[in-house]
Each structure stands twice: as C-alpha cells, then as structure tokens.
Amino acid sequence: MTPAATFAALAAANTGTTGCSERQVVWQSGKVKLYRYRPTARPAASAPLLIVYALVNRPYMMDLQEDRSLIRGLLSEGLDVYLIDWGYPDGADRFTTLADYIDEHLAGCVEQVLQAHRLSDLNMLGVCQGGVLSLCFSALYPQRVKNLITMVTPVDFHSPADLLSKWARHIDVAAFVGAGNVSGDVLNQLFLSLMPFRLTQQKYVDLVAEPPDRAGLENFMRVEQWIFDSPDQAGAAFREFVTWFYQENRLAQNRLEIAGRKVDLHSLRLPILNLIGKRDHLVPPAASLALRGLVGSKDYTALEFDLGHIGMYISARAQHEVPASIAKWLASR
C-alpha cells in the first residue's frame, strides 16, 4: 500500500466507536452512567462484576471491537458485567473531589447493583486509576466488596521506574489546576512526553513502512481515537490525586484520608487479584506489586503478563489470558 493509499484508508476508517457489546444504562447520576452488559453465556455462579475505569480516558477501551474486548471475554465466561462511565467533566464539575467520586458516584453505582441483585456485596474490577478508587472504596466500605481485582493499578507511586511520579513531584499542582479543570489535551502531551519517539513518530512511520490490512488500520484508528479522546479532569479531584498519591504517596504510606476517613489498606481482608503488565510504561510493575505488602488479605494473588499498559486490554494475547484468569479466580471464591 502506498502512503497515499494508507492515508486514504485511515481517513475512511474513522469510525467513532464507543464500544461494541450490547448494553443499557441502568442508573445515572449527573454525568455518571452505570451500564449493564447483556449476558452472552450461561451465568457463572458468582456475584456481578463492577468495572471501575479510570477518570483519565474513556472506558470503551474495555470493549473496543469484537475481537479486542475485555468485556466480551468476561461475558463469554458467564460473568454479569457492569461498567461505570464517569462522563466528560465540564466547568460545573471543577470542584468535584475524590470524595465525591468515591462516596457519591462509585458508592451510588455499587448500591444500584446490590439492590438490583438483592445482594450485600459484589465483585469489583478496578482499572488503572480506577483500581486506586476501588482500593479506597474497598477500604472505606469493606462490607460492600466481596472480591477485588486490580488491573495495572499503581499503589506505590514512588517506585524508581515511575517517570510520571518523578515529573509530578516538583510541580505546583495548586497553581497548575488553578480554580478550573485540567485539560485532557494537556494531559495527553504529558503522556506523549513519556516516550516521544515511539508515540509521536515510530507508530506512524511503521504505518507507512509496513501498513497493516484494512482491519489492522481500523483497529489502529480506534486506538488512536481512544488515546486522544481524553476528558478534562475535574480540577479538585485532579489536584487531590496528584498531591496525595503522586507527590505524597499517601496510599502506600498509610496516610490517606478521604473526607476525613482513613483509607487503611491493612484493614483489607477480602480476596485480591492483582493483574500487572510487565512492560507497562505508565504504571511500572513495582508500583502495582507493592500492594502485596500493604494489604491485610491472606488471599492475595498477583498475575504478571508480558504486556504493556494498553496491551493489557486490547492485545490479542490479553483476550486469551486476562478474562479467563479473572473468571477462573472468581470461580474459586
């Protein structure tokens, strides 16, 4: 394929995806939506699984396309899957805090699922920053979470390989946020700066040098859309997250409080499955592996995959390994 033909094929592949599996909104509070996915297999004998995605980027990465969907994999294992979509914060959300996200939005979604199933606890899968929110929620509401799965989740924010953390430590976050939100575009520049040659040059040059087939190009464009579909971040929550986690490492140092209540990871006694990408450049493995020494759970499992941060959701290998590992782990509890 010539560069011109590749260019034309890429332009035509601009699909505007927001997920591929059938789902419906079962609860909404402001901009936050709770989705339930339509089951596709015989139900497994486990509580429903609530996926808590990060505030940064959009959750459709979990259901990008038919052959690259963690959610499809979980559904095919018979799991009853719910997903939180935090929406796109705007100027009216600038004072939304982490406590609002955890105590109102996340707790609201959990209550909705529990009421619908007449249960007292559910299974939770926290992804990346969503894993941090899930850990906080589990520590604050231990009776509500039966099993916790964390995926590419940072816990020790001061691990030596954590470049984002090193950069964040000298930044005046209060001045950076001001009284507003933080632009998703600005955050994207930061993420691109982590590996500028690969992320702003090589991946496009590779397209010219060895263009994939049409399906590959469509896949590329879906990922491209997702990468740059970055919601602005609610200012107050962003300021708290960077200060408390990246700069002060409060979670790992057992000094975190949300709305005046201590988030004590040592108090966590529930079964925990920690999924780690060995080649994750955003959340280095050591940042996730630290969880083991911080929780009180005796039932703790860590699974490391030879994958990067995004590869954990969408690589062909992840489709085979990740949902099956989650389902198997849940089935035995």
Add this chain to the structure above:
Amino acid sequence: MQADPWRQWQAFSALFTPPAPAGSARNGASSFAPFADLTERFNDAARAYLNGAANAPTPAVAAAARGFSESLRELFGDMPLPWNLGAGSADGGASPLSALHSPALGATRESQLRAQRITDAWRRVDEAQRRLQRLAADALREAAVAFAAKLAAAPPPAPSTEALHKLYGAWIDCAEDAYARAAHGEAFCSALAEYVNASSAWRNELQASIEHSAKLLDLPARSEINSLTQRLRAVEGELRGLREARRAKAKTPEPKAAKLKRARRKAKR
C-alpha cells in the same frame, strides 16, 4: 474565546509558534505527510549507510555507521517534542509587553505590574522549553553514539525493506533509551516542573488580567461563576445531608416510650 483557560493558553501559545511548512503535521489535511517524509529521509540515510558499508574494510564501516548515526541525530533533532508549544517565541525580554524592569507608576500601576508578571512568566516558559530542548538534544547525541556502536558490532545487512525497518526500530530503541535516562534525571525533572509552573503562573496572571477587564465592562467573570458553583454545592450537600438524616430516621425503630407518649397524646385529642 474558549472557556477553558488551558485551551486559551494553548491557543495563545500557538500564536507564537512559527508557521509550519506546507504539508507538515500541523496542517490537518496533510497530517500524514511528515511521517511519509520522515520514512523517506530515514530510508535515504540508511541506504547510503548500507551501500557505503557493503564489502568495505572495518574502518570504513565504522565511519559509515557514525555518519548514519549523525544524520539520524540531526533528523530527529528537528522533531517538535510535546512540550515545545511555543519555542523561540521570547527573545530575552524584547516582547511587546516587556518593560519588565521598569518601575510601575501612576493610576495603571497594578496593570503594569500584572503585565510585567505575565511577561516574566512567559520568559520563564521559554527558558524552560530551551532547557528541555537542550536536554533532548543531548539525549539524541548519546543515542547516536550508542546506535553507531550497535551498527559497528554486527556486519551490515543486505539492503531490503525489512532491513531498513529493523534499522529504524533499532534507532528508535537507542533514542528512547537515551531519552529515558535524561527524563529520569534531576535536570530534566526540574526543567519540566519549571515549564509547567511558569506556564501556570502565566495563565493565572493572564486570567486575572482578563477578569479585571471583564469587570470594567460588567461582564460575568469566571471567579463569580466559581463562587456561585461553590454555593450551589454547599446547598446540595446540605440537602443530601437532610435527606440522609430523614432516611436514617425512617429506618430507625421508634423507641417504646416515644410510641406510648404519642398514643397518649392522640387519645387525649
């Protein structure tokens, strides 16, 4: 004007960025052109190296490798890095807003001071960008040395599309390794922090300046909307608290004594 101050900042920064050449990444319609161009330029350099190194004595192979590495360093040195929004904009205080060191006098004293702070912040942004670019250039130099050593360690491959692509991948590996070493270093971290902090100062001063003008025209300012938003949040919080208290009260069984008292009162009536 866009509402988000960061977007305002980006748009404003773009005004200071030299216009991009036709067909560059900044032109939406031709966004692909720079990558096709980069591929071509890389291929030319790689072919020259492979042809020069084919069946040549060892010193000539090493020289060809060094030449190839140097050409890549130059090629990638031109690449605009993500923080490079407005490099080359300031020229040491000669901007129209300058008068940085003049005393602020008279009725417009406050405005003069603010203008000086804005100019100073922009100067800091520019300096930090230059520091970052210098560190990136150093990293590329280091990458070029590592790449030349890598090339010299193995006989040059026969020219083919696959060989060129592999060479490109090897070069990117060297560039990212060298960049990562720099990016983890204290000099880079402090330059990046200074860039962000100075940008924040610049944006906040600019915002205050625009707010001041808006008030003179009796236009609603962001701080007024923020104040209203916070009041609304406080009312919502209070309402939520009242609702929760009512719900908790409804769930709590009434004590026997209170029940009896209520029944007696009802009977009396």
